[in-house]
Amino acid sequence: MSDQLTMTAAPGAPAARLGRMFTWASERGTLITGLTLSGFILFIGFVGPFIYPVDPFAIHPNHALEAPSLAFPFGTDELGRDELALLLSGGLATLIVSLPAAVLAFVVGVAYGLASGLGPAWLDRLLMRLLDAVLALPSLIILLFFASLVTLNNTSLILLLGFISWPSLARLVRNETMAQKGRDFVLATEQLGAGRFYIARVHLLRVMAPILVVNGTFMIGDAIFALSALSFLGLGVQPPQVSWGSLLETGLDIIALNPWWMILPPGIVVFAALLAASLTGQGLLARWGNRR
Amino acid sequence: MNAVLRIENLSVSLPRGRRNVTILDALNLEVKSGEMLALVGESGSGKTIAALSVMRLLPPGAKLAGHVWLGDTDLTTLDEAGMRQVRGRDAGMVFQNPLAALNPSRTVSAQIEEAYRVHHGGSAKAARARALELLGEVGIPDPATRLDDYPHQFSGGMRQRVMIAMALACSPKLLIADEPTTGLDPLVAKQIMALIGRLRAEHKMGVLFVTHDLSVVEEHADAIHVLYAGRSVEWGAARNFFAHPRHPYSEALLGSVARLGQARLQNIPGNLPEPETRPPGCRFAPRCDYRRPACELGYPPPDRDGGTEAACLFPLPVNARPDIFAPATKSAIAFPPQLEIADLSVRYAAGGGWLSPAKPFIALRDITLSLGAGECLGVVGESGSGKSTLGRAVLQMIRYQGSILLDGQDFSKLSRAQKQVERRRIQVVFQDPRESLNPRIRIRDIIAEPIRLSDAPRETPIGQQVAELLMRVGLNPEIGDRLPGGVSGGQAQRIAIARALAARPEIIVLDEPTSSLDVSTQAMLLNLLKDLAVETGLSYILISHDFAVVSYMADRIAVLNAGQVVEVNDAAAIIANPQSDYTKALVAAAPQLRSINHQYPPVPQDGLTGTTIL
Numbered sequence: 002m003s004d005q006l007t008m009t010a011a012p013g014a015p016a017a018r019l020g021r022m023f024t025w026a027s028e029r030g031t032l033i034t035g036l037t038l039s040g041f042i043l044f045i046g047f048v049g050p051f052i053y054p055v056d057p058f059a060i061h062p063n064h065a066l067e068a069p070s071l072a073f074p075f076g077t078d079e080l081g082r083d084e085l086a087l088l089l090s091g092g093l094a095t096l097i098v099s100l101p102a103a104v105l106a107f108v109v110g111v112a113y114g115l116a117s118g119l120g121p122a123w124l125d126r127l128l129m130r131l132l133d134a135v136l137a138l139p140s141l142i143i144l145l146f147f148a149s150l151v152t153l154n155n156t157s158l159i160l161l162l163g164f165i166s167w168p169s170l171a172r173l174v175r176n177e178t179m180a181q182k183g184r185d186f187v188l189a190t191e192q193l194g195a196g197r198f199y200i201a202r203v204h205l206l207r208v209m210a211p212i213l214v215v216n217g218t219f220m221i222g223d224a225i226f227a228l229s230a231l232s233f234l235g236l237g238v239q240p241p242q243v244s245w246g247s248l249l250e251t252g253l254d255i256i257a258l259n260p261w262w263m264i265l266p267p268g269i270v271v272f273a274a275l276l277a278a279s280l281t282g283q284g285l286l287a288r289w290g291n292r293r
Numbered sequence: 294m295n296a297v298l299r300i301e302n303l304s305v306s307l308p309r310g311r312r313n314v315t316i317l318d319a320l321n322l323e324v325k326s327g328e329m330l331a332l333v334g335e336s337g338s339g340k341t342i343a344a345l346s347v348m349r350l351l352p353p354g355a356k357l358a359g360h361v362w363l364g365d366t367d368l369t370t371l372d373e374a375g376m377r378q379v380r381g382r383d384a385g386m387v388f389q390n391p392l393a394a395l396n397p398s399r400t401v402s403a404q405i406e407e408a409y410r411v412h413h414g415g416s417a418k419a420a421r422a423r424a425l426e427l428l429g430e431v432g433i434p435d436p437a438t439r440l441d442d443y444p445h446q447f448s449g450g451m452r453q454r455v456m457i458a459m460a461l462a463c464s465p466k467l468l469i470a471d472e473p474t475t476g477l478d479p480l481v482a483k484q485i486m487a488l489i490g491r492l493r494a495e496h497k498m499g500v501l502f503v504t505h506d507l508s509v510v511e512e513h514a515d516a517i518h519v520l521y522a523g524r525s526v527e528w529g530a531a532r533n534f535f536a537h538p539r540h541p542y543s544e545a546l547l548g549s550v551a552r553l554g555q556a557r558l559q560n561i562p563g564n565l566p567e568p569e570t571r572p573p574g575c576r577f578a579p580r581c582d583y584r585r586p587a588c589e590l591g592y593p594p595p596d597r598d599g600g601t602e603a604a605c606l607f608p609l610p611v612n613a614r615p616d617i618f619a620p621a622t623k624s625a626i627a628f629p630p631q632l633e634i635a636d637l638s639v640r641y642a643a644g645g646g647w648l649s650p651a652k653p654f655i656a657l658r659d660i661t662l663s664l665g666a667g668e669c670l671g672v673v674g675e676s677g678s679g680k681s682t683l684g685r686a687v688l689q690m691i692r693y694q695g696s697i698l699l700d701g702q703d704f705s706k707l708s709r710a711q712k713q714v715e716r717r718r719i720q721v722v723f724q725d726p727r728e729s730l731n732p733r734i735r736i737r738d739i740i741a742e743p744i745r746l747s748d749a750p751r752e753t754p755i756g757q758q759v760a761e762l763l764m765r766v767g768l769n770p771e772i773g774d775r776l777p778g779g780v781s782g783g784q785a786q787r788i789a790i791a792r793a794l795a796a797r798p799e800i801i802v803l804d805e806p807t808s809s810l811d812v813s814t815q816a817m818l819l820n821l822l823k824d825l826a827v828e829t830g831l832s833y834i835l836i837s838h839d840f841a842v843v844s845y846m847a848d849r850i851a852v853l854n855a856g857q858v859v860e861v862n863d864a865a866a867i868i869a870n871p872q873s874d875y876t877k878a879l880v881a882a883a884p885q886l887r888s889i890n891h892q893y894p895p896v897p898q899d900g901l902t903g904t905t906i907l
Contacts, residue, residue, distance in 0.1 A: 185729035189789075192688055192721055193746045193796055194713045203742075207733040 032284025038277035045270065046092035057086035058241060066255075069262050076262035079255060088266050091243040095274075098158045098238065099224035105163025106170070106224065107217050113167065114174025115205070118182065119197050129175070135168050144227065148236040158228065158237065166223050170216050177209050211289035215282050222278025229271050245271050297467045297499030298324040298347065298384075299362040305339070305346050308354035314568045316342050318523045320359070324499040324516075326466065329490070331502045331510040331531065334520035335546075335811040337565045343520070344469050344503045348386055349376050363467065382412040385460030389472040391452035395444040401428070401455045402440035408462040427458040432488055450481035457488065464496060471503045478675040478838060479882040486513050505812060507550050508841075508884030511535050517601075519543055522566055522576040524592065526604050533600025540603040542577045549816030551841040552884050553868050558816035558845065564781065575605065583607055628665020628848070631832055632687070632800060635661050637695035639682050639856075656682040657856045660695070664800065669826060669833040671847030671864065673840055673879060679856040680836045684802045687834060689716050699800075717747070720798035724805035726785035730777040736788055737773030743796035762791040767821060783814035787821070794825070800832045807842060819845060840883035844868055852876045 061081035069076045075084035117128040135143075144165050151157050181187060182205065190200055206213070231237035232246025240247070245267045252263030303320040306313040317339035324330045334340040345351055347361055349368065361368040363383055371379065380386070388394040396404060405427055406420035413420075421440070428436035431454040444452055453473060460468055470489060474482035490513055493500050502514060510517055510531060518528040519540070527540040538544045548559030563580040566572060572579055574589035581588065587606055595602040637660040640653040657679045664670045674680040686693045689704055689712060697704050699718060707715060723729040730739055740759045744751070751758075760770035766787040777785055786806065793801050803822065807815035823846060825831060837843050843850055843864070850867045852859040852875065860867065860876045871877045 185723040185725065186731045188690060189721055189723070189729055189792070190742070191690070192716055192719070193743050194717045195746055196713075199746075204731050204734075208731060210733065 031280050031287060035277055035280030035282070035284050038273055039281055042092075042270070042274045042277050043096070045089060046096035049089035050086075050093055053085060053089055055083050055086040057082060057090040057243070059083070066258065066260060075266055076260070078251060078260075078263055084262055084266065087243050087248055088245075088270065091245050091248050091267065092270065094238050094242050094244045095225060095228055095246070098155055098244075099162065099228045100221065102159045102162035102228070103166075103217070103221040103224040105159060106165070106167040106220055109163065110167035110170030111174050111206075111213065113171040115178055115201050117171070117175040118178025119201060125175070129172075132168050132171060140165050140227070141230065144231060145234070145236060148231060153236065153239050158231075162224050162227050166220060166227065170220065173212065173216060174209065177212060178205055181205055181208055211285070215285045215289065218278055218282035218285065222275045222282070225271065225274045225278070295326065296323045296362070297326045297364065298501060300343070300347070301360040301362070303343065303346060303357070303359035303361060305342050305351065306356045307342070307352060309568070313354070313356055316523055316568055317346070320520075320525060322518050322525075322528065324467065324501050326499050327493060327497045328515045329493060329500040329502050329513060330516040330518060331504055331514035332518050332520065333504060333507065333510055335505055335565065335813060337522065338520040339523040340503050340520050341471055344471050344501060347469060347501070348380055348384060378412070381408055381460075381465070382463045383465055384467040384469060385463070385465040387453070387456050387460050387468065387470040387473045389475050391449070391456045392444065394456055395452060397444055400441045400443055401447070405455070405459050405462055408459045412463045423462065424458075427461055428455070430461070430492070431455070431458045432484075433458075449477055450485060453477065453485050454488065457485075457492070461492065461496070465498065467499045467501065468493065469501045469503070472505070474509065475504075475506070479840070480675065480878055482509070483882045489513070506884070507547060507812070508552065519546070522571055523568065524576055524604065526577065527601055529601025537600055537609075539596070539599045539601055539608040540577075540605045541581045541583050541609065543603070544609060546812060549813045550884060551815065551819060551839070551845045553841050553844050553880070555845055558820055560817050560820060561813040628668040630663055631666040631668075631700060632664040633696075633698040634663065634687070635696045635698070637661070637683070637686055637693055637697065639679070639686055639691060639693045655856055657686065657693070660858055662851055662858065662861065664832055664834060666799070667826070667830045667832055668849065669835055669847045671843035671850040672834060672836045672853060673838065673843050673850060674853035675838060677855075678853040680853050681804055683853065684721070684804050684834060684836050687800075688719055688721055688802055717796050718798055719800045719802060720793035720796050721802045721804065722786070722789050722793050722806045725809055726782055726789050727777065729789045730785055730792075732777050734776070735773065736775055736777065736780070739777070739788065740773070740791050740795050743792060747796065749797070758795070762795055765794070765825070766791045767817075782810055783818065786810065786818055790818075790821070790825075794829075798831070800834065803833055803835045805837055806835070808837065808839065815842070822846065840868075840879050841885075844883075852879065
């Protein structure tokens with residue numbers, strides 16, 4: 002017998018092991034980087050203004066358009082306002098609009114998708130055709146159209162952004178609901194006399210949780226991007242309040258004077274915020290994606 | 294006769310996590326030309342890995358030791374290029390799922406021609422002629438017209454024939470068939486086995502037949518080799534094995550096979566050990582009724598004193614004939630009526646779009662059946678017979694015409710809200726236990742759910758009820774903390790049963806409850822269901838394609854074919870004296886283990902008069 006046969010515990014060649022380690026590191030790395038960046042962004046927006054309690058709207062006419070110095074770490078704008086204070090205040094303004102907007106879009110998307118997936122066939126058809134119509138128009142165009150109609154303040158911006166970015170999630174939730182509602186455990190629960198709301202709440206949402214969390218993360222990035230784009234075009238957060246998008250815009254207005262300290266910081270934080278949402282989402286997807 | 298395939302001391306280890314784990318240990322076997330050797334075992338026994346390692350179709354990271362002789366060639370000395378020459382030319386392989394093994398985007402002819410030309414070369418014309426010849430040989434009717442069809446245009450059995458044709462393309466000396474009939478209907482499976490038998494005789498081909506189905510082995514194999522937890526436990530001539538199994542595991546396995554007219558299936562206590570935690574001595578020892586201290590010391594050497602060789606220190610004596618093989622004597626009891634199904638029809642709208650009208654597909658036509666309180670009604674039929682649809686109609690999951698009365702109350706006359714309440718009285722256990730438990734809910738909460746959803750007053754706290762239910766289905770209440778992914782298939786099915794019981798039903802519809810489980814697990818579950826019915830007075834509607842399982846459980850059996858009831862009668866009577874040709878064929882194809890159970894159960898005298906042929 003081959004009881005003397007020794008099986009060494011080295012799975013594969015060193016190259017293969019290195020490859021596995023790399024995969025492991027990159028899967029974890031994506032999530033860790035994403036979460037770290039997210040924490041950084043939230044820190045800037047919500048804690049930053051208290052750590053650096055300088056009035057962002059105080060005007061220093063004799064210090065206008067100064068490059069970074071000890072007195073003004075991120076320089077000043079054309080009115081002599083402290084760029085760092087503006088950046089921190091703009092962060093707060095950006096986040097308190099885009100986070101609730103993402104939550105609103107998430108709730109609308111999930112509710113719409115569940116209604117379409119669980120409701121009668123005619124409702125499903127109606128809701129999905131409606132969704133097609135919404136998706137057929139570029140969202141920025143719709144956004145600009147409505148933004149030009151209403152008075153812009155935080156509430157209206159939240160509603161506007163929230164109602165614009167739900168369709169893709171709604172379709173995803175609807176398709177997933179369709180796929181899940183015929184599974185045996187759902188049928189067995191129906192057999193217990195459970196209603197649709199109960200099944201959606203207890204069973205479907207729990208099975209869909211990974212997909213929802215991943216896509217919810219992406220939606221936060223989308224909302225920040227949409228708000229920044231809108232503000233850049235002058236239809237977002239209104240003066241005197243500033244946001245990352247509007248800060249970028251003021252800097253670009255006078256680009257001939259090369260105020261790099263006015264352009265780079267807001268550009269970098271918007272980019273970092275989008276990257277944070279995307280990496281976190283992808284990291285979660287890698288961990289949960291292939292599990293059912 | 295010389296050996297086509299000789300496996301010497303074959304050990305295989307596969308990577309699991311960060312280490313390699315030995316899956317198969319010191320396998321020795323020989324397949325002679327023209328002989329069929331059945332490699333038998335339950336899931337986790339290593340039988341498929343053994344078959345795959347002959348062809349070296351193992352997952353990356355696998356390690357292989359020992360020798361595999363195919364004719365005069367030691368396959369373990371060949372490199373990958375050498376193995377490619379062997380695969381298909383010297384040894385052909387047939388897999389379990391022909392739909393997955395065939396390329397859906399290419400015609401069957403193209404795939405058979407490819408298998409031929411890879412090794413033989415030659416003209417396209419010659420290859421096509423060979424494909425035509427092969428399709429005819431495997432029994433595809435009118436092969437010339439089917440050459441350019443795609444796999445989806447063939448039925449499951451015909452696809453398996455195409456697979457066999459591909460494997461035969463280069464006239465190999467060895468055919469490896471890995472569960473070729475699992476998943477096929479019994480009548481079709483029987484034809485496929487007959488085909489393999491005929492081909493091996495005509496071509497003097499050795500067949501290594503991997504299976505878990507002992508009744509097929511008994512009927513077709515010359516030799517048998519039983520694996521348990523990666524080690525050989527018993528091997529030798531199939532005839533001797535079935536006459537006198539010598540290893541306790543073989544005996545237990547044979548005792549747990551459901552077959553026509555059996556009194557009680559044997560339970561094998563405990564679970565198969567994981568590859569990491571296999572016991573040092575005899576691997577079956579922890580579950581063995583005949584265990585002695587010596588068994589745990591080392592792996593036992595083969596005992597050669599009987600008709601077969603058994604790796605056991607204390608093999609069963611040759612004349613042993615345990616009483617578990619005694620046939621059942623079922624008495625015909627009159628059950629008080631509970632469920633009445635009258636003129637039940639189910640139509641599905643098939644096809645049809647915005648403009649074209651849908652054509653109705655009739656899944657069930659005018660079914661009239663009844664179920665008594667405490668009775669088990671078996672519903673037997675092949676796939677597509679409408680047996681699952683019948684179950685779903687009874688459960689009120691689908692729309693139907695006709696009436697279903699529970700204790701005289703017509704479901705179709707109830708309001709939606711009333712129906713939702715009344716449905717609870719009929720519960721269901723599905724085929725795939727993994728699908729029937731929400732993967733993200735803890736087992737405790739899965740079982741508590743029916744209690745929480747019920748309006749009935751609670752005499753005992755929910756936690757205690759859940760623990761009682763778990764113990765009632767033979768599980769440790771501690772399992773309640775786990776998620777469904779953390780339990781075995783058999784345990785998951787017990788949990789599904791506990792969940793159904795938690796709703797305090799009067800009837801449970803069992804839709805193929807054991808067909809995705811191993812033989813020994815199936816035996817334990819069937820026994821559990823039987824005991825529960827006795828304890829609680831539950832009624833069952835047992836839906837299955839397996840006549841033996843149904844006959845073990847059911848008091849009465851209804852045979853369904855193409856949406857209609859072909860025959861209904863007492864279980865014993867229908868087996869002893871099937872009336873319609875269809876039932877006769879099904880009974881004949883059912884697992885029997887004839888060499889153990891020579892006779893059919895005695896037929897009650899009044900059973901014959903009750904036969905109704907519809």
